[in-house]
Amino acid sequence: MRMLINSPQTVVADALRGMAAAHPELDVDVERRVVVRRDARSGGRVGVVSGGGSGHEPLHAGFVGYGMLSAACPGEVFTSPVPDQMVRAAAAVDSGQGVLFVVKNYTGDVLNFEMAAELAEEDGLRIERVLVDDDVAVTDSLFTAGRRGTGATLFVEKIAGAAAEEGAPLERVAALARRVDACSRSFGVALSACTTPAKGSPTFDLPDGELELGIGIHGEPGRERRPMMSAREIAEVAVGAVLEELAQIGPADGPVLALVNGMGATPLLELYGFHAEVARVLAERGVPVARALVGNYVTSLDMAGCSVTLCRADEELLRLWDAPVRTAALRWGL
Amino acid sequence: MRDAEFFRRWMAAAAAAVEREADRLTELDSPIGDADHGSNLLRGFTAVLAALEAEPSAAAPGAVLQLAGRTLISTVGGASGPLYGTLLRRTGKALGESAEVSDAELREALSEGVGAVAQLGGAAPGDKTMLDALVPGVAALGTSYRAAGSAAENGALATVPMQARKGRASYLGERSIGYQDPGATSSALLLGALADVAESAGAR
Numbered sequence: 001m002r003m004l005i006n007s008p009q010t011v012v013a014d015a016l017r018g019m020a021a022a023h024p025e026l027d028v029d030v031e032r033r034v035v036v037r038r039d040a041r042s043g044g045r046v047g048v049v050s051g052g053g054s055g056h057e058p059l060h061a062g063f064v065g066y067g068m069l070s071a072a073c074p075g076e077v078f079t080s081p082v083p084d085q086m087v088r089a090a091a092a093v094d095s096g097q098g099v100l101f102v103v104k105n106y107t108g109d110v111l112n113f114e115m116a117a118e119l120a121e122e123d124g125l126r127i128e129r130v131l132v133d134d135d136v137a138v139t140d141s142l143f144t145a146g147r148r149g150t151g152a153t154l155f156v157e158k159i160a161g162a163a164a165e166e167g168a169p170l171e172r173v174a175a176l177a178r179r180v181d182a183c184s185r186s187f188g189v190a191l192s193a194c195t196t197p198a199k200g201s202p203t204f205d206l207p208d209g210e211l212e213l214g215i216g217i218h219g220e221p222g223r224e225r226r227p228m229m230s231a232r233e234i235a236e237v238a239v240g241a242v243l244e245e246l247a248q249i250g251p252a253d254g255p256v257l258a259l260v261n262g263m264g265a266t267p268l269l270e271l272y273g274f275h276a277e278v279a280r281v282l283a284e285r286g287v288p289v290a291r292a293l294v295g296n297y298v299t300s301l302d303m304a305g306c307s308v309t310l311c312r313a314d315e316e317l318l319r320l321w322d323a324p325v326r327t328a329a330l331r332w333g334l
Numbered sequence: 335m336r337d338a339e340f341f342r343r344w345m346a347a348a349a350a351a352v353e354r355e356a357d358r359l360t361e362l363d364s365p366i367g368d369a370d371h372g373s374n375l376l377r378g379f380t381a382v383l384a385a386l387e388a389e390p391s392a393a394a395p396g397a398v399l400q401l402a403g404r405t406l407i408s409t410v411g412g413a414s415g416p417l418y419g420t421l422l423r424r425t426g427k428a429l430g431e432s433a434e435v436s437d438a439e440l441r442e443a444l445s446e447g448v449g450a451v452a453q454l455g456g457a458a459p460g461d462k463t464m465l466d467a468l469v470p471g472v473a474a475l476g477t478s479y480r481a482a483g484s485a486a487e488n489g490a491l492a493t494v495p496m497q498a499r500k501g502r503a504s505y506l507g508e509r510s511i512g513y514q515d516p517g518a519t520s521s522a523l524l525l526g527a528l529a530d531v532a533e534s535a536g537a538r
Contacts, residue, residue: 053411076377078368079412107501108412111454115407115416137505144504199360199369216505218368223507 001200008197012054012074019061023328026064027092033074033085035061040070040093046164046173047071047093050102050157051086052109053078055196055301056217058329059153060102065327066334068161070099077196077301078218080108086116090125098126098170100177102157104149105133106218128174132156134186134309136245137214137223148216151261151298151309152184155321158330162323176320180311185245187214187238188307191228192265194219194300213237215307217263217300231270235277238308243285250312255290257321258282259309264299266306271295278308290318297329335434340535341398342386347527349379355523362516366503371414371516378410378418395435399426413501414517417451417464418524424450441475448472455500462496462503462510464517471525483529486522493518 005011013030020028027036040047050060051073060072070093075081090099099120103113110131117127134152138144160177168176190212193202196219203219206212211234214223229237246256260275262268275294282289290313298307313321324333352359356372363371385405392398403423407415425447429435435443448468457463459470471486493515498504503515 075411076374077370079370079374079410080415082408082411082415084408106413107455108415111413111416112411144498144507145500145502148505196369198373199364203364203369216502218502220366220368220502221506221509223505223509 001195003195003197005197008200011197012076015054015057016061016074019328026328029088032088033081034071034089034092035064035074036071036089036092037064037066037069041095043165044095044097045070045167046097046170047090047095047099048102048157048161048164048173049073049086049089049093049099050153051075051081051089052104052106053080053218056299058296059298060157062329063154063157063161063327065325067165067323067325068157068327068330069102070164077198080106080112083112083116083119086113087119087123090116090120090127091123094125098128100160100164100170100174101127101129102153102160102177103129103131104153105131105146106148107145109149126170128170130156130160130174130177130181132181134181134184135216136185136187136241150188150217151186151259151307152181152311154259154261154293154297155184155257155309155311156180158325159317159320161325162320165323176317180317183249183313183317184309184311185242186307186309187241188216188222188263189213189234189238189305190215190222190263191304193221194264194303196301211305215300215305217298219300219303231274232277235274235281235308239278239281239285239310242308242310243287246310246312253286253288254312255288255318256282257311257313257317258289258292259297259307260292260294261298261307261309262296263303263305263307264296265302265304268295271306274306291321335436336395336440336535337434338393338395338398340531341395343535344528344531345379345382345386345398345402347531348524349383351523351527352376352379352520355520359516359520362514362519366498366506366510366513367516368502370412371520374410374412374414375418375520378406378415381405381409394429394431394433395440396426396429396431399423399429402426413455414520417455417517420454421447421451421468441472444472444475457500460496461500462493462498462515462518463500464515464521466490466493466496466515467518467521467525471522479529479532483522483526486525490514490518490522
């Protein structure tokens with residue numbers, strides 16, 4: 001293992017210290033692990049709070065700022081944060097308008113946010129929760145914990161944050177967030193396992209010349225292993241799987257928001273090349289791409305690979321997507 | 335009868351077992367999870383010991399377990415934080431405020447705790463979770479503490495051929511078959527620690 005760290009025990013705190021140094025516009029509580037937008041309470045806005053395990057950077061702390069998240073709670077690597085962090089974050093951003101918790105559908109995140117919502121409500125806060133579950137690789141959800149929350153988290157956080165910035169009330173921000181989740185689907189591919197600092201060796205064994213289809217974002221293997229494919233072939237599989245499910249929830253030829261997301265160790269050269277294939281497949285199927293985003297946004301440490309997320313976007317969602325945003329990792333329109 | 339000291343010793347024995355087995359738990363969590371079960375529980379139980387030390391006023395069995403449960407919820411994260419936290423908190427709540435509890439009362443309280451875990455996680459025995467060790471373990475408490483430890487251990491072993499239906503391992507579908515569930519394994523450690531402490535206290 002060669003990692004640019006001091007120790008596995010301090011890796012999350014060290015990253016937060018660096019974030020604080022690089023982004024004075026953020027209020028970073030390193031010890032309690034809460035990252036808050038400094039002006040979170042000044043606008044009388046709904047608070048939008050998210051969080052999850054560390055190792056998915058820039059998700060979520062990188063999306064704290066104008067037009068997106070009010071606060072984020074980073075947990076240990078690949079481990080959901082604890083309720084204390086979420087309650088603290090909610091209290092720090094609540095200006096009386098209530099708080100939306102954006103929760104990825106992983107058992108740990110769901111349970112901890114559930115407990116946090118109860119505690120915050122006991123403190124008199126109004127809390128709504130949206131569960132992000134966009135991953136099409138998880139089938140027969142009756143026999144699993146349900147579809148995982150992956151790339152669509154970025155869409156949900158951006159659009160809910162834009163609505164909150166405009167002054168929309170809590171119920172409406174929550175409804176929009178749920179609509180984005182309902183209209184979004186993802187599919188991920190791993191070309192390598194990742195190495196967590198605590199373990200120090202790859203989380204699973206993936207021989208040269210093979211890949212994992214249908215992965216989540218925690219270094220776990222996917223649904224299926226296959227011989228290595230070209231970017232073109234991977235795009236066919238991934239986009240095909242996403243469109244098949246999207247067809248059940250909207251017009252087959254409606255415009256989409258497209259996210260080609262790197263898992264952490266795949267260079268932009270490859271991601272853009274992959275996006276070219278994604279765009280080609282979508283064009284062949286008659287699906288217009290209204291907006292596209294390519295880069296490392298919802299990562300899995302040093303895993304190589306990528307995911308494709310598509311969101312069926314109507315005019316309103318597109319307007320909120322285009323609204324100005326200024327965060328460490330995502331910024332436009334300002 | 336069991337006093338607060340007995341429960342403090344149980345928590346200390348559980349923490350020692352987690353420390354001893356942390357690498358193994360993490361190793362088990364590697365193929366079907368994300369390779370951190372051992373380090374997460376170790377962080378939690380280390381905090382439990384510190385919390386109990388800082389609060390000698392937790393002088394009743396119920397108070398000891400409730401403090402331990404709250405501490406796990408506040409420090410572990412993931413699914414195991416809320417689930418183990420709920421197990422101990424609910425068991426402690428069921429024990430009430432008596433300064434001493436009988437073995438029958440502990441058995442009853444643990445059943446309630448396990449029921450709360452099942453409800454929170456929405457899982458049942460056979461789903462390849464900690465319940466596969468806890469349910470048979472607590473059922474065997476009627477025989478002896480040692481029997482409970484062994485039943486939990488066997489329950490954990492029995493998760494190997496199961497397909498996970500809850501938690502992160504469920505995403506692997508059939509590929510989760512053939513691995514021992516880390517949560518069931520740590521649950522067996524918890525009941526094994528209880529058996530050790532009960533034996534050293536001179537009861538069966």
